[in-house]
Amino acid sequence: xxxxxxxxxRNVGIVGHGGTGKTQLVSACLYTAGMTPRLGKVGDxxxxxxxxxxxxxxxxxxxxxxxxxxxQGDKVNFLDTPGxxxxxxxxxxxxxxxxxxxxxxxxxxxxxxxxxxxxDYANEYQIPRAFIINGMDRELANYERAIQSxxxxxxxxxxxxxxxIGTERQFHGIVNLITMEAHEYPSDGDGKAAVGPIxxxxxxxxxxxxxxxxxLVAEGDDDLMQEFFDQGTLPIEDLxxxxxxxxxDRRLHPILLxxxxxxxxxxxxxxxxxxxxxxxAARGPVHGHLSDGEDIERKVADTEPxxxxxxxxxxxxxxxxxxxxxxxxxxxxNEATLQNVTRGVPERMQHLxxxxxxxxxxxPEMHAxxxxxxxxxxxxxxxxxxGEKSSPIVYDPPSLPEPLLTFxxxxxxxxxxxxxxxxxxxxxxxxxxxxxxxxxQTKEFLISGAGQQHIxxxxxxxxxxxxxxxxxxxxxxxxxxxxRGHADAEGKHKKQSGGHGQFGVCRIKMEPLPRGGGIEFxxxxxxxxxxxxxxxxxxxxxxxxxxxxxxxGFPVVDFRVRLYDGKYHDVDSSDxxxxxxxxxxxxxxxxxxxxxxxxPVMRVQVEAPDAYSGQLMGDISSRRGRISGSDxxxxxxxxxxxxxxxxxxxxxxxxxxxTQGRGSYSMEFDHYDYVPHETAEKVIAAHKAxxxxxxxxxxxx
Numbered sequence: 001x002x003x004x005x006x007x008x009x010r011n012v013g014i015v016g017h018g019g020t021g022k023t024q025l026v027s028a029c030l031y032t033a034g035m036t037p038r039l040g041k042v043g044d045x046x047x048x049x050x051x052x053x054x055x056x057x058x059x060x061x062x063x064x065x066x067x068x069x070x071x072q073g074d075k076v077n078f079l080d081t082p083g084x085x086x087x088x089x090x091x092x093x094x095x096x097x098x099x100x101x102x103x104x105x106x107x108x109x110x111x112x113x114x115x116x117x118x119x120d121y122a123n124e125y126q127i128p129r130a131f132i133i134n135g136m137d138r139e140l141a142n143y144e145r146a147i148q149s150x151x152x153x154x155x156x157x158x159x160x161x162x163x164x165i166g167t168e169r170q171f172h173g174i175v176n177l178i179t180m181e182a183h184e185y186p187s188d189g190d191g192k193a194a195v196g197p198i199x200x201x202x203x204x205x206x207x208x209x210x211x212x213x214x215x216l217v218a219e220g221d222d223d224l225m226q227e228f229f230d231q232g233t234l235p236i237e238d239l240x241x242x243x244x245x246x247x248x249d250r251r252l253h254p255i256l257l258x259x260x261x262x263x264x265x266x267x268x269x270x271x272x273x274x275x276x277x278x279x280x281a282a283r284g285p286v287h288g289h290l291s292d293g294e295d296i297e298r299k300v301a302d303t304e305p306x307x308x309x310x311x312x313x314x315x316x317x318x319x320x321x322x323x324x325x326x327x328x329x330x331x332x333x334n335e336a337t338l339q340n341v342t343r344g345v346p347e348r349m350q351h352l353x354x355x356x357x358x359x360x361x362x363x364p365e366m367h368a369x370x371x372x373x374x375x376x377x378x379x380x381x382x383x384x385x386x387g388e389k390s391s392p393i394v395y396d397p398p399s400l401p402e403p404l405l406t407f408x409x410x411x412x413x414x415x416x417x418x419x420x421x422x423x424x425x426x427x428x429x430x431x432x433x434x435x436x437x438x439x440x441q442t443k444e445f446l447i448s449g450a451g452q453q454h455i456x457x458x459x460x461x462x463x464x465x466x467x468x469x470x471x472x473x474x475x476x477x478x479x480x481x482x483x484r485g486h487a488d489a490e491g492k493h494k495k496q497s498g499g500h501g502q503f504g505v506c507r508i509k510m511e512p513l514p515r516g517g518g519i520e521f522x523x524x525x526x527x528x529x530x531x532x533x534x535x536x537x538x539x540x541x542x543x544x545x546x547x548x549x550x551x552x553g554f555p556v557v558d559f560r561v562r563l564y565d566g567k568y569h570d571v572d573s574s575d576x577x578x579x580x581x582x583x584x585x586x587x588x589x590x591x592x593x594x595x596x597x598x599x600p601v602m603r604v605q606v607e608a609p610d611a612y613s614g615q616l617m618g619d620i621s622s623r624r625g626r627i628s629g630s631d632x633x634x635x636x637x638x639x640x641x642x643x644x645x646x647x648x649x650x651x652x653x654x655x656x657x658x659t660q661g662r663g664s665y666s667m668e669f670d671h672y673d674y675v676p677h678e679t680a681e682k683v684i685a686a687h688k689a690x691x692x693x694x695x696x697x698x699x700x701x
Contacts, residue, residue: 010279019106240275338389406435480599518557531568537582601670616655
């Protein structure tokens with residue numbers, strides 16, 4: 001395959017709510033461009049970006065699929081992202097490599113929960129975007145209603161550039177409001193449109209829509225506005241030029257139409273991507289920093305030193321670790337040796353390739369702005385920057401949400417326990433939303449993820465790819481502990497057993513900090529009551545005891561400890577003695593300081609048909625939730641609430657039951673708040689019972 005220069009490259013993130021047809025649209029675009037021999041279908045494994053066994057089995061995108069199409073002599077890199085809330089971490093990470101986003105909206109459902117989430121991601125990265133109303137041939141598809149939904153959510157900058165020809169099953173083409181032509185697609189789904197005049201019944205509507213588009217484009221440019229006033233319209237070339245500028249400035253968000261399943265509208269979408277969306281260079285320079293923190297920037301150009309950013313890692317049981325990257329500057333050539341600037345190690349760039357789904361196509365070089373992949377780099381992981389050692393630059397990785405839910409997992413056999421380490425390491429390399437650790441107190445393996453579905457997928461991948469079978473135990477909510485009052489306590493560790501003993505005494509004062517204050521340790525020792533070299537040991541003892549918890553084994557947070565006095569012995573005092581004394585002082589202080597339990601409270605957004613709103617609000621209230629607002633648009637209601645995470649563990653399944661599968665929700669962490677007394681007592685009692693049973697089991701062994 002040949003390499004493409006920067007101006008001939010378009011990097012497009014395909015984003016939207018789950019089920020809007022993103023993977024099918026990419027498959028249709030690839031077929032229309034002649035990249036695949038037939039139109040792949042989602043769910044049967046024939047769609048290029050639908051290759052993972054879990055995705056095929058579950059009929060949902062779990063990770064970002066990568067593919068490319070050659071069109072009009074240019075190259076389009078597609079990033080086919082997940083659309084369900086449990087997998088949006090991968091969506092956000094992948095959009096770092098995109099220079100524009102196409103947001104898919106279902107023609108029947110309109111704007112949904114995740115539509116707004118991915119819009120926010122594009123805003124955060126300052127990515128130009130356009131909308132595609134997909135599924136125009138579906139039953140209940142409604143063009144006017146879908147357009148209204150988009151404009152109500154995202155403003156008048158979202159404007160149609162196409163009109164549908166036909167409705168629902170009769171949808172078979174579009175009117176291009178830029179060129180004022182009709183593009184009608186054949187029923188055989190080959191993606192090639194016949195160009196002709198606009199049907200008479202649509203002429204008046206098309207003319208009015210064209211004038212609205214021209215006026216909106218002219219508003220943002222003084223020269224175009226003057227031309228518009230002088231002539232009453234804009235020539236097509238000037239209109240296109242103004243649109244490109246307005247899209248790049250994120251003032252204009254065109255709305256296109258398609259039926260991905262029947263390959264209607266895809267040729268127009270490919271034309272639009274090439275003609276209207278910016279190349280990597282057109283978005284301006286990229287920003288990074290030196291190792292000392294000094295900010296610098298680079299042009300996305302071949303003339304700059306080589307630098308690239310690894311935005312994703314794919315873990316393949318056969319090929320090993322595949323690093324997906326974007327060349328941000330310079331020309332990357334095969335066999336080049338670059339420095340991993342993040343980790344300070346060299347890497348040999350052998351066998352450069354571009355990905356077409358799971359298949360790699362080797363290329364001799366890659367120009368600035370292109371997206372590629374390379375297998376088996378020694379030390380490089382997601383978020384790393386590679387570049388020339390003589391011209392270092394570091395690009396910051398995106399800020400990703402922390403995992404929401406934790407399960408305990410148990411290997412089914414001794415063989416599974418032996419294999420789990422390597423398998424989990426591979427999973428962690430590929431999925432940034434996963435955390436895995438072993439609880440030092442309970443000795444349990446704990447796995448954390450973005451939700452129950454996410455964790456179930458990880459467990460299934462461990463079984464299928466790495467032959468590690470795990471049993472999931474009930475989810476663990478990340479409670480925290482804190483204090484409400486003040487305390488003054490002493491910790492004394494004194495032990496004499498012949499020879500050198502152990503002696504350390506410390507006196508501390510404890511007081512609460514505002515929520516999010518963490519842990520502060522203040523040294524107020526005067527007069528040498530405790531020698532300087534042992535004060536860090538007291539702090540270590542306090543922090544380790546806080547990590548182990550006091551009420552129910554959860555970390556204690558948001559408090560300040562002041563070490564103000566103590567005693568030592570010239571011979572018997574040691575680091576260990578003062579560490580233990582610090583731990584004892586902490587425990588004694590906790591008795592006095594009115595300890596309390598904190599729980600994570602989530603910001604929840606639920607979307608469902610309006611008929612279910614009363615039931616949904618009642619259910620949220622029964623989960624100790626506080627409704628913060630609701631909005632009804634068309635026949636759908638969006639409910640916003642703050643709900644404790646402990647009450648949301650079974651919500652996904654319950655929502656399906658309440659809405660017959662027609663509801664969806666997203667949630668993200670908002671804050672920690674005090675647990676009600678009754679609930680706290682249950683959590684503490686469960687912890688004590690678990691600890692007793694664990695100790696009895698250990699004693700038996």
